[in-house]
Amino acid sequence: MKQNAERKTQxxxxxxxxxxxxxQDAFEPKIVxxxxxxxxxxxADLAGTSRKQYAPNIRIIKVxxxxxxxxxxxxxxxxxxxxxxxxSGCHPGDCHYRSGNYLARRRWMIFNEMLQFIGLEQDRVQxxxxxxxxxxxFVDVVNKITEDIKKLGPAxxxxxx
Amino acid sequence: xxxxxxxxxKELLTNKIVNCVIGYEQGDNPTLARPVYITKPNEAERxxxxxYCIPILAKYILKPEVRSLKLExxxxxxxxxxxxxxxxxxxxxxxxxxREDVYIIAVGRKEDFPxxxxxxxxxxxSELDAKRKTQxxxxxxxxxEFEKKTPEExxxxxxxxxxxxxxxxxxxxxxxxxxxxxxxxDKNQPQWIPPMPNSGGNFSxxxxxxxxxxxxxxxxxxxxxxxxVDIPLMMLNKKIQQMIKEKFDYQAxxxxxxxxxxxxxxxxxxxKFII
Numbered sequence: 001m002k003q004n005a006e007r008k009t010q011x012x013x014x015x016x017x018x019x020x021x022x023x024q025d026a027f028e029p030k031i032v033x034x035x036x037x038x039x040x041x042x043x044a045d046l047a048g049t050s051r052k053q054y055a056p057n058i059r060i061i062k063v064x065x066x067x068x069x070x071x072x073x074x075x076x077x078x079x080x081x082x083x084x085x086x087x088s089g090c091h092p093g094d095c096h097y098r099s100g101n102y103l104a105r106r107r108w109m110i111f112n113e114m115l116q117f118i119g120l121e122q123d124r125v126q127x128x129x130x131x132x133x134x135x136x137x138f139v140d141v142v143n144k145i146t147e148d149i150k151k152l153g154p155a156x157x158x159x160x161x
Numbered sequence: 162x163x164x165x166x167x168x169x170x171k172e173l174l175t176n177k178i179v180n181c182v183i184g185y186e187q188g189d190n191p192t193l194a195r196p197v198y199i200t201k202p203n204e205a206e207r208x209x210x211x212x213y214c215i216p217i218l219a220k221y222i223l224k225p226e227v228r229s230l231k232l233e234x235x236x237x238x239x240x241x242x243x244x245x246x247x248x249x250x251x252x253x254x255x256x257x258x259x260r261e262d263v264y265i266i267a268v269g270r271k272e273d274f275p276x277x278x279x280x281x282x283x284x285x286x287s288e289l290d291a292k293r294k295t296q297x298x299x300x301x302x303x304x305x306e307f308e309k310k311t312p313e314e315x316x317x318x319x320x321x322x323x324x325x326x327x328x329x330x331x332x333x334x335x336x337x338x339x340x341x342x343x344x345x346x347d348k349n350q351p352q353w354i355p356p357m358p359n360s361g362g363n364f365s366x367x368x369x370x371x372x373x374x375x376x377x378x379x380x381x382x383x384x385x386x387x388x389x390v391d392i393p394l395m396m397l398n399k400k401i402q403q404m405i406k407e408k409f410d411y412q413a414x415x416x417x418x419x420x421x422x423x424x425x426x427x428x429x430x431x432x433k434f435i436i
Contacts, residue, residue, distance in 0.1 A: 072345065072353050072369050079361045092428065102426035109432050110375050110404055110423070117308070117400050118368065119315030128436035141436055157316060157360070 029083035029149040033058040033142070034073070036066045036101075039090035039131045046135030054139040055146035058086065065089070067100025071111045074125060084124050084149035086141065091129040101129075123148035124155060162284050166268065167205045169282070170238065174202040179238035179264045181230045183221050185214040196221055200230070210240070210268060212289045217383050219248035219337040222258060236264040243273040243290075244381035247414025248337035250275055251379055254417045257340055275415045293382070297399075304400055325390040326363040328356060332370060332384035332394055338377050345369065371397045376405045376422040379414035 035041040041062050047054065063069055066089030074085050087108070095101040108127050116122060126148070128141045173179045186197035186207045194213040198221075199205055218239055221227055227237060239245065246267060252258045260277070267278035270286055307315070330346060333339045346354045346366060354369065355362030370384075371394070378398045385395040405411050408430075409422040 071372055072365070075365045075368055076353060079355070079365055099426060102428065102430070103424075105430055105432065105435070106409075106423055106426050108435070109408055109430065110401065111372060112434055113404050114368070114372065114375075114397075114401060116312070117315070117397070118319050119310075119312045119317070121312055122434075126436065127434060144436070157320060157364075 027150060027153060029057050029146065029154070030081060031058045031084040031086060031142075031145060031149060032077045032082045033060045033086040033088065034063050034066070034069055035060055035130075036089040036096075037062055037064050038096040039094060040088035040128075040138065042132035043088075043130040043134050043138040046132065047138045048135075050135050052135060052139045054142045057146045057149075058142055065095065065097050065100035066104035067095070067097065067102075069104065071107065074111075078155060083155045084126070084145055084152075086126050086128065086145050088128045088130045088138075088141065091131055094131060121152050123152060162268075162282060163208070163210050166210060166240070166266075166282055167208055169266065169280075170199065170205045170208065170240075171202045173238055173264070173266075174199070174205065177235055180235035181227065182238035182240065182266075183218045183227070184208045184240040185210060185216075185218075188213075198227070198230075208240075212287060214242070215289070215386070217242075217245055217248060217335070217337050217381050219245045219252065220335065222249070222252070222263060223340050236262055238264040238266060241265050241267050241278065243267075243269055244379060244383075245337075246274050246278055247379035248381065250277060250414045250417050251338050251377055252340070253277075254419070254421060255338075255377075260417065277417065296382075297380075300395060300399055304396055304403070307396070320360065320364075322392050323363040323367050324360060325392055326358055326367060327390060328358045328363070328366065329389060331387040331389060335383045335387040336374070337381065337383070338374060338379065339370075345373075367392070367394070367397070370394075371401060374398060375401045376409070376411065377413055378402060 035044055041060070044060060066087060069087065074087070077085055089101045089104060090096065092101060092105065112125065112127070115125060126145050130138050130141060170182050174182065180200065182199040184197055184199060185194040187209050188195040192213055194209055194211065196216055196218055197207060199208065218241065222237060222239060230237065239249070241249065246265060249258070249263060249265060253260050265278040267274050267281040269284055269290070271281060271283060274281070333344060333346065354366050378401065380398070380402060382395050384398070385393065388394060405422055411419070411422045
């Protein structure tokens with residue numbers, strides 16, 4: 001009898017804990033990360049081979065160069081249910097194609113401000129430079145954006161589905 | 162002034178300097194002027210020029226019918242308002258037309274035009290232009306006011322506006338710089354922009370339209386005029402113009418020799434948001 005009662009209280013405690021964890025972690029954001037083939041993707045790879053832990057919320061899409069990334073791709077991601085977007089490329093001066101990231105930077109300058117004018121939260125779309133040697137920075141960036149977007153909550157407004 | 166214009170166009174057509182002139186003729190009612198192609202000297206009598214001559218004519222220079230006329234011989238003449246000339250500058254800059262193929266007959270005040278016209282018929286500031294100038298100033302004030310709002314309010318405002326969109330693409334059809342043969346909105350594999358007028362798709366379309374005109378919009382205001390549901394498209398366009406001016410010190414439609422700001426770069430472009 002005593003054992004049964006103990007087990008019951010244990011079960012109740014465990015259930016309460018589970019419920020608490022479920023509500024606390026109810027929102028796991030979907031974050032799409034567009035990484036350039038030459039720097040940031042290699043940086044992510046380095047983070048992996050160095051056995052570093054980072055938030056599992058990002059879905060990596062490899063692109064040849066950030067200069068290839070049309071903003072419509074970012075908008076499409078929101079439309080298809082992304083809660084946040086990370087775009088990452090080579091540091092200025094390091095582009096494999098010499099000028100891709102410079103061109104991309106200009107576009108982001110306009111696009112980023114445009115998104116704010118429309119009223120999108122500033123942290124929803126984030127941009128970074130991560131080189132192939134910066135596995136640690138990649139981990140930091142991913143953790144930061146995941147935290148930011150968890151705070152913001154899901155992006156329902158522009159979801160077309 | 163109209164007589165002078167007709168006279169001049171007759172001369173140009175008789176002397177074979179141009180073989181077609183794009184101008185305006187009287188529309189179906191007195192408050193309507195519609196674009197017309199004049200190819201014979203005696204047809205010049207059909208021309209009108211008044212405060213109802215609003216539609217942008219630079220758009221027509223890219224039509225296949227007009228292009229084929231140009232192939233025969235001679236230039237294409239165009240009766241141009243300041244916005245038309247700015248649009249032509251944009252088209253020359255982007256290699257859509259060759260400067261030598263067009264003969265620009267500017268109508269208006271000298272100081273309003275970029276210096277690429279072939280001849281000018283000077284008129285005082287028209288009522289329409291004066292009205293447009295006050296509207297511009299108002300809109301800039303409106304933007305400054307709007308920028309003070311919180312993201313939630315901004316989002317609510319644009320969502321309300323974009324929800325009106327019926328995806329008729331009139332803004333694209335009228336825009337002198339939207340010249341793609343196959344627009345991204347018409348592509349269906351992959352389908353970048355959903356054809357249904359729902360909130361997600363409307364957001365995509367309006368954002369992409371504005372973005373594709375970043376650094377190219379020549380501020381003619383035709384998209385907003387054409388919009389059947391009155392979305393304040395120029396508010397977005399003007400905001401982007403401001404950004405371009407501020408960041409890259411560039412204004413579209415002034416000099417065909419300068420490359421557009423988003424197809425070039427400086428190594429020391431300043432930004433603060435990239436981590």
